[in-house]
Amino acid sequence: GALKLGDPKLFRQQCFIDGAWVDADDGSTIEVNNPATGKTLGTVPKMGEAETRRAVEAANAALPAWRSKTAKERAQILRKWFDLMMQHQDDLAQILTLEQGKPFAEAKGEIAYGASFIEWFAEEAKRLYGDVVPGHQADKRIVVIKQPIGVVAAITPWNFPNAMITRKAGPALAAGCTIVIKPASQTPYSALAMAELAERAGIPKGVISVVTGSARAIGGELTANPIVRKLTFTGSTEIGKLLMKQCADTVKKVGMELGGNAPFIVFDDADIDAAVEGAIASKYRNAGQTCVCANRIYVQAGVYDVFAEKLAAAAAKIKVGNGMEAGVAQGPLIDEPAVQKVEEHIADAVSKGAKVVFGGKRHALGLSFFEPTILTGVTQDMAVAREETFGPVAPLFKFETEADVIAMANDTEFGLAAYFYSRDIGRVWRVAEAVEYGIVGINTGIISTEVAPFGGVKESGVGREGSKYGIDDFVEIKYLCMGGV
Numbered sequence: 001g002a003l004k005l006g007d008p009k010l011f012r013q014q015c016f017i018d019g020a021w022v023d024a025d026d027g028s029t030i031e032v033n034n035p036a037t038g039k040t041l042g043t044v045p046k047m048g049e050a051e052t053r054r055a056v057e058a059a060n061a062a063l064p065a066w067r068s069k070t071a072k073e074r075a076q077i078l079r080k081w082f083d084l085m086m087q088h089q090d091d092l093a094q095i096l097t098l099e100q101g102k103p104f105a106e107a108k109g110e111i112a113y114g115a116s117f118i119e120w121f122a123e124e125a126k127r128l129y130g131d132v133v134p135g136h137q138a139d140k141r142i143v144v145i146k147q148p149i150g151v152v153a154a155i156t157p158w159n160f161p162n163a164m165i166t167r168k169a170g171p172a173l174a175a176g177c178t179i180v181i182k183p184a185s186q187t188p189y190s191a192l193a194m195a196e197l198a199e200r201a202g203i204p205k206g207v208i209s210v211v212t213g214s215a216r217a218i219g220g221e222l223t224a225n226p227i228v229r230k231l232t233f234t235g236s237t238e239i240g241k242l243l244m245k246q247c248a249d250t251v252k253k254v255g256m257e258l259g260g261n262a263p264f265i266v267f268d269d270a271d272i273d274a275a276v277e278g279a280i281a282s283k284y285r286n287a288g289q290t291c292v293c294a295n296r297i298y299v300q301a302g303v304y305d306v307f308a309e310k311l312a313a314a315a316a317k318i319k320v321g322n323g324m325e326a327g328v329a330q331g332p333l334i335d336e337p338a339v340q341k342v343e344e345h346i347a348d349a350v351s352k353g354a355k356v357v358f359g360g361k362r363h364a365l366g367l368s369f370f371e372p373t374i375l376t377g378v379t380q381d382m383a384v385a386r387e388e389t390f391g392p393v394a395p396l397f398k399f400e401t402e403a404d405v406i407a408m409a410n411d412t413e414f415g416l417a418a419y420f421y422s423r424d425i426g427r428v429w430r431v432a433e434a435v436e437y438g439i440v441g442i443n444t445g446i447i448s449t450e451v452a453p454f455g456g457v458k459e460s461g462v463g464r465e466g467s468k469y470g471i472d473d474f475v476e477i478k479y480l481c482m483g484g485v
């Protein structure tokens with residue numbers, strides 16, 4: 001096939017449940033395609049409730065031994081998993097590019113980013129400190145301990161097939177939880193390759209399982225099964241709400257990384273070249289398919305024209321193509337519906353008075369390739385102002401005052417990432433405090449790192465991933481009240 005792996009065993013077409021590689025009970029499968037060629041890469045099992053229940057039961061059986069290990073023992077195993085991911089970075093990146101489409105260099109970056117969560121949480125495992133609280137009565141002492149929450153279920157999307165898994169599995173395993181992972185059906189091979197490496201790293205059977213197949217059947221079982229104590233999800237706000245409802249019956253803890261509608265604000269006093277560079281990175285990375293991609297670019301009137309011109313010049317340098325080819329900076333979109341949404345957003349904007357100043361249509365390469373696109377004259381009544389485009393479209397809105405742009409930036413139910421460019425220190429503080437977002441990029445378009453807390457407010461989510469805060473989502477706090485002292 002298209003894969004040329006140094007270690008062919010990393011390409012797994014079966015699921016990993018309770019330490020064994022298995023097919024669906026009824027033998028059914030789903031096909032996985034390469035979006036850059038339209039060709040089939042292979043199949044994965046189409047599993048449902050029964051197989052998922054077995055994975056959950058295996059996670060439950062593996063829990064006592066895993067949580068009883070010392071933090072150092074767990075850290076050493078996780079460290080090994082991290083090392084193996086970095087040793088196989090090229091193979092993992094190739095699998096990622098072939099199933100997802102992002103350029104190979106970007107895929108390698110994702111593997112390093114993804115692995116960094118395993119490294120970070122291996123280190124953090126040893127620092128899950130509790131507290132000793134001064135007692136409220138003379139004969140009492142109060143101690144607070146942190147314990148793993150239990151069996152965790154993770155449901156992950158296709159836009160970061162590696163990192164959205166490690167960001168959840170890293171803290172879960174470090175804390176002493178066990179985990180059942182359901183990757184997106186478009187990108188299961190990255191998840192299965194990581195399971196293969198987890199096995200080689202010595203992660204005991206049942207501690208990690210990967211189940212592919214029907215999202216509704218697997219998601220239904222993961223949310224209904226009382227053994228699962230926490231659901232961690234990255235994906236759309238629509239599915240996130242549905243999963244929260246399903247989790248209500250058994251009162252599971254939930255971690256939700258949902259949609260965004262990121263404003264990217266360029267003030268008159270900004271370094272315009274830096275703002276253009278940041279906008280290109282934030283907008284066109286992963287072909288615009290990240291939940292922190294700039295979705296609405298607000299440019300102050302005094303610099304609007306020069307910014308638009310420079311952005312178009314920079315966008316013209318983006319080479320579109322198969323991510324395995326050298327020099328390609330933008331791959332295909334994930335599938336045909338993704339292209340249709342981009343087309344709808346452009347058509348809606350144009351019908352209401354926006355102008356296409358760059359790109360604007362499907363790429364000559366066909367399939368789901370799309371031209372990097374820039375729209376000017378964009379206004380708040382257009383669909384691009386309200387919905388996440390999830391594609392390579394940069395809509396430029398013009399604004400006059402700081403107060404106006406803060407109001408427009410906050411006029412959305414989402415609150416994940418926001419960006420702004422200004423060199424005025426007073427404005428930097430004012431705007432940073434006024435925007436209702438969980439993450440704010442100031443004079444930068446790139447904000448993701450394992451050392452900082454990633455997460456949203458409003459309908460963008462619940463909880464934080466990465467950083468010293470990220471492990472809190474996988475522990476319960478227990479308070480010991482000691483009397484009779």
Ligand code: ADP
Binds near residue numbers: 158215218239
């Ligand atoms: P995206 O638009 O990024 O594909 P989705 O929210 O549709 O986001 O999908 C994210 C993940 O949620 C994927 O793994 C998908 O299979 C899963 N998913 C989709 N629908 C459901 C559902 N009804 N129940 C459980 N999981 C689901």
